[in-house]
Amino acid sequence: MTALHNTEPLLRAENLTMRFGGITAVKQVGFAVGPGEIVGLIGPNGAGKTTCFNMLTGFYTPTEGRVFFNGTDITSHKPHAIARLGLIRSFQKTNVMKRLTVFENVLTGHYMESRQSLLATFFPGEKVRRAECEARASAAAIVETMGLSRRMNAPAHLLSCGELRLLEVAVALAAKPTLLMLDEPAAGLNSHEAMQFGETLKTLVGKAVRSLLIVEHNMELVMGVCDRIVVLNFGQMLAEGEPRAILDNPKVAEAYLGKAAA
Amino acid sequence: MDLFLQFLTNGLVVGVFYALSALGLTLIFGLMRVVNFAHGEFYMMGGVVGWFVTTYLGLDFFSGLVLVALAIGGFGWLVDRVLIERVRGQGEEPGILLTIGLSIFLVNITLLAIGPAPLKVARAITEGPIFLGPVTITKMRLLAMVIGIALIVGAYAVIHRTRLGSAMRATFQDPMAASLAGIRTKQVYAATFALGCTLSALSGMLLASIYSAQASVGGLVSLKSFVVVILGGMGSFPGAIAGGLLLGVAEALWGGYVATGMVDIIGFLLVILILVLRPQGLFSIRAERA
């Protein structure tokens, strides 16, 4: 059993299919993310990457297929139930709590760590107080890591587009993910910032998070951080492999990279 | 069977009236997303001003109707520019509070001006029953139905077939993008609000000539109109018609076969039931994804 546990991937998707009315957005997609891995999910616009994310994290119920996380079948679980297992995601369309400050956003991210009984809510004891202190300290540290300390107490609606992307990642980190899934986290960062961000990501894996699944169109970033890459096209698997191999794959170049790769 | 037919007819007539009185709200609440608690008061003002212009200015019903449409439309325009404009884009709550205040003000200022008595609005045509087989209906009701259906179809056409209609929908869905497309959003808001008020007032006068006008009728009209709009699905005209007819017929059948004593419960039970089954109402679609 223990031996098997080691080889068992953290996340495994089998045969995922998603149809919206007449449109099949994702068709029979299967891939896995192993412990300690950084996997990239790429593909042309509308290929079905975000839809995959939504199926993996319970925001959509797959028309067909199954999802396993840490050995449990999480297909069609509720999003929050999946999050509680340690599978945390960010969104492609910027989603933050706009009226809260950066710090409050990140503090709220610690929800799962600070969960408590109803009794403790109304009659908090020493334990609750200590947990609260720890959460605050951790929140401050995460804001720091993401390079947002300058904006610590600014309400989120004051941030620029790029800063918001960083804040989203910070909130996701606060939830202490086992597997972190990021949907275009570097969109809105300039080339230079994106590379810095990539470095940060690499330092996270193994420490703050076990594995990383990342959707991103910034090829420099993807090639720089990913151990393995999965390519979707028109909802179907197009290729899978090491970054170098993907770069050299003519089908990927044709469908996705365009002339730049040539 | 004859009874059933008569109930059904009653229900359909009242259903059209419900749809008609909810029409203004479909624009203002359904499309513009202003939770307008003063809707019933615009309806009420339609009746009261209608009474005033037919009784004191001696206008006939139809000229009165036109004058009422203009007057309340203009008033609605002002309300939007002076009041609603200031709380736009701040979420639902300020609008709710504002229109509750407006509704309290309008009812009571009307009470002050004309008193609480029910008022009689001149009728468009002479009254008299028409017998269609076993079913009785009156000429005035038929006329009101025809006008009502015409207004509903007209409003639908404006929203879905005209440039102004597209501009309205764009403005309510994303005002920033709309202004970048060259749409004069402030004007569009005001025009929509005015149009909604006009429709409310028209139905108010039309129905006041069948029933009667009174300063305090607004509350019930607001409540039922909200029910109709929600039943049909926010912002959907076919939905408003379906919601109105559904409500009318359900009430008629319940009143007919169970008891008239608590017919008002039907609308609310329907809302609860339908929203449990279809959380976006009958005719509305969601365009939102994670």
Add this chain to the structure above:
Amino acid sequence: MTLERNILLALGVLAAMLPFAITDQYILHLAIMAIFYAILANSLNLVVGYVGEFSLGHTAFLGTGAYTAALLSVNAGWPMWAAVPAAGVVAALFGLAIGAITLRLQGPYFVIVTLSFAEVLRIVANNWIAVTNGPMGLAGVGQGGIANKSAFLAIVLGLAALTFYLSYRFVYSNAGRAAVAVRENRYVAQSIGVNPFGTAMQAFVLGAFMAGLAGGFYAFYISFVGPEVFRFAFMATIIIMVLMGGKGTLLGPVVGAVIVTLLEEYLRELQELRLSLFGLIVMAIVLFLPNGLMGFIARRREQRGDVPSLSPAIEERTV
């Protein structure tokens, strides 16, 4: 956080001295009503301000509480100390049942479906004559019990202390933060493990419980309960209090309740003009203090601290 707590504590201490300080029965009555409304507004605020969904059916809980207390008192002779907590519990159960249906909906749909529940209950109360005595209502609640205004003031203060303690704890707990997360952005909330339905339900039931307590108190204090406790007019008053004071703060509803109670009372002098003026004042408050009085104060503090706010022109709608 601590500022709000300290102000609340100070207010509580001040209020606790009221029964000794005031002998004028009329002022005592106003004080009791204001505190009663503060409890009610606070309970609605838990839903409106912290779950972020606008409930128009809060009178459902006020009403079930009031009817529970009245029935227990009139039919079974329960004393106030037993009937009022029972009212809270029954209202909380109703909260659970109604919440199970309504909290699946959002936005305008939630607004209208909660209103529908209150109306259904009103119509039932009006027609189920065998139990509720229909439109005639239940008279003589708590007869032979407490009749002294100072005693009622002490009781309502006790209830206020309890309910504000509970709200304070809830709002500043992890659960309260989760509720705010749901209010601010459902997607984010879910993705960090918050169950939007469960969290909203907690706040909803807590609010229902507190409204039920208020209803139970109301039944004993007025000694009469009729179907109009479910009416929208009641609801409108509570909404005005919450929004005027400023939703999403604990202090706001208290301020709103006191102001509206006094306003309604002192506008009496104006006779017929009273409600027209009241409507105008409500509108003026929205226009000039769009976030309520507390929001206004917060903004003033913010401006001094130079934290600006979003200009509405390009504020984004969180879809």
Add this chain to the structure above:
Amino acid sequence: MSTITMDAPDTALGMVEPVLRVRDLHVSYGSTAALHGISLDVHAGETVALIGANGAGKSTTLRAISGLLKTRSGSIAWNGTSIANRPPEEIVAAGIAHCPEERHVWPGMTVEENIALGAYLCRSKDEVRTRMGMAFHRFPRLRERARQLAGTLSGGEQQMLAIARALMSEPRLLMLDEPSLGLSPRMAEEVFEVVRAINAHGVTVLLVEQNIHNALAVASRAYVVKTGRIAAARPTADLRGDPELLKAYLGG
């Protein structure tokens, strides 16, 4: 419609009156200032890029030009006429299109309706139809999804839609705020092809772009924005050749 002031012969850029002239622009959100005196010129037929770190004020500059934000002080002149603090509707009508950050498509309308409304100010139905044909030609993906509600499109599809919509007004100055955001590398390239093509047809382009390679490839000049000020104005050729310089500008 605004008047065309000049069609001066191709002389050195500095000699000709710019079509867009921004001087000492100050803009704030509420009480915090975001721009502290931006000055820039865009000449007819040029493609100019605004680059800079996160939160530097690039988007704010575009918003002020298109009328979404009121200016505190400073001037914005379009073909010699001041357009500062005019409402966005008028500015669009004068020939300036702004494709905003974050797409802002109308979620409850179909792709087709979104595109058609981009030409709201064009009253000729035939003309709108030709322009729509053009849009679908540029973005075939959108033709496939013509009847889909825009809110359900993928991120990149929405981005294409936003660009297509901005082009529908056939502006004389096109302002694009991060057009490649969320686009696949291939799609981004295609979009820049479109930008080049439009530019070749005489449309002036003002571009905010995070993908520096693309930005520098398509633009002839670039302004570097740093905390609400213009830190440098360079021909893109200079910047392309000097990665260190670039790094210094973009580091934030």
Add this chain to the structure above:
Amino acid sequence: QDSIKIGLVEPLTGSVAYNGKSVIEGARLAVEQINAKGGVLGKPVELVIEDGQCAPANSVNAVEKLVQKDKVAVLVGAFCSSATAAIMPVAQKYKIPLVTGVSSSAALTEQNNSWFFRAAETDALMAKAFAKILANDLKLKSVAYVGVNDDWGRGGVEEFSRDLSALGVKTALTEYFDHGTTDYFTLLTKLRAAKPDGIFIAAETQDGSILVKQLQEMGVQSKVFGVGSWATADFINLTGDAAEGIYAAVPYVSSVDTPRNQEFVKAYEAKYKIKPGKYGAAGYNALNITAQAIAQAGSTDAEAIRTALGKTDYKAPNGEYRFTAKGQAYGFDAVLVRIEGGTPKVVATSPVEAPQ
């Protein structure tokens, strides 16, 4: 203190404000006349009017204010029976006499509240007074009962149907409708199918006028009689020719041909440009009864006023008012009218007797 204050709690806003206003008109007229004659105990009478909105809580608030702040000697109100029921314990607690000229629920006088006096008919008393006349003169074999769905409407329907049934009149149908209903076609469809000889309706002006109009639109031919403020100018104006021939049982009608009534009608018309109706008279009477009791008591002492109220003998435009031990008025005349040519013609008069 230079005036004697009487507190009046009536609905000035809300759905029954229309009727509440009439009560106030009557009361104002009474006060004007009293003060013109030098007031009471040598001081002018002052009315303090509060809006109770016919809601229990608001009425209680109003009473608290009237008693504590204005220190009124007597309370008059609060129109709807439910609101009156809510303020009765307050009046008792503060030991202030409470007179109502309107609230008609029989239960009110059964609460052993010795501070409460009802200067109005109850539904039971009206039914007893007219059931026989209706059954015999209109030759009714079956009657359909329709009432507004509140305590008053339900009370009226119950009392009339009980008394008429006792006389052998069959009940064809009983239906209630909610206040503010505008469309009665469904109800009337059922009613038409039940084919009654007569239709009893308990409804106020707004509901009643629409209902009667729609009766005509539906082509229902049965005889209509009802209780409520029907014999008023407003009602007849709103109802138009559909009002022709209907009967109404009311405690007061302006066309009663007694000198005292004619004098009242003249004064009322002079002041308000409209003939008094049931509620105008109720306000007028309640105020006169109160003022008279204060004069009798010789002081504003509450106990003394209560005793004096118990001994009331007031000559009203519509007969004489006395109170039973429980505080129920009797001795005044109720009338049955028929609307002919746009005016209510008195068909029968019957003194309201003290209930056993």
